[in-house]
Amino acid sequence: MEALSTKNLRPLDVSENLWDRVFTVAPLVIxxxxxxxxxxLAPKHMATPLGFGNYFGFVCTPRHSTYxxxxxxxxxxxxxxxxxxxxxxxxxxTPRSQCSDKAKDVLQNLSVFRASTMQAPVIAGAYLYLECELFRIIEGFDDYSLITGKIRVAHADKDYLRVSEVDEREQLMKNPLLGYIAQGRYAKISETFNFPFPKDFKK
Incomplete structure (x- = not known):
């Protein structure tokens, strides 16, 4: 195996935030x-399912009220x-504790509902809702931690459910997904393609 050619590559200083130097795609959740x-309410893009069971996690810091x-x-x-x-x-x-009266009026007009099994809010109109009980907080990522939860209840918009008799490409064209392009951009994901998995591939 040959060594990686660095002809068209630029070294990144890993003593600084390298995630501000490149584009990456992530989900965007609240x-x-x-x-x-x-x-x-707090938008997060460092968020992901944890394994194929009913676990979900996201990155946060003790500096934030969410944590x-x-x-x-x-x-x-x-x-x-x-x-x-x-x-x-x-x-x-928008931080509720620090905002002006005008900003509070805007926040109060955001459509939110109480979750079905807890007092925490969800936003109206989302395509997937998870209600989670805290599983574990894993600290030690410098000033950040991974907050993990066990999914107690989940609800999905029927138009976003995967159904075998529906063409997935067509379904996503009609019902696109929101992607976050770190840092500071977003994408409407509607054009998708089948991934070329190797023969007999198993997850």
């Missing part, structure tokens, strides 16, 4: 938590917004 007598809320209540929700909800997703990040 984490909902109870905060005192109110609630908190502290989950530590206190032991639960959180996950809303997967649609591409036409980018503005609502962005507005949900």
């Amino acid at each position: 984490i909902g938590t109870v905060e005192g007598e109110s609630y908190d 502290r809320n989950i530590e206190k209540t032991g639960e959180f929700t996950v809303s997967f917004p649609k591409p036409n909800q980018v503005v609502q997703t962005s507005l949900s990040a």
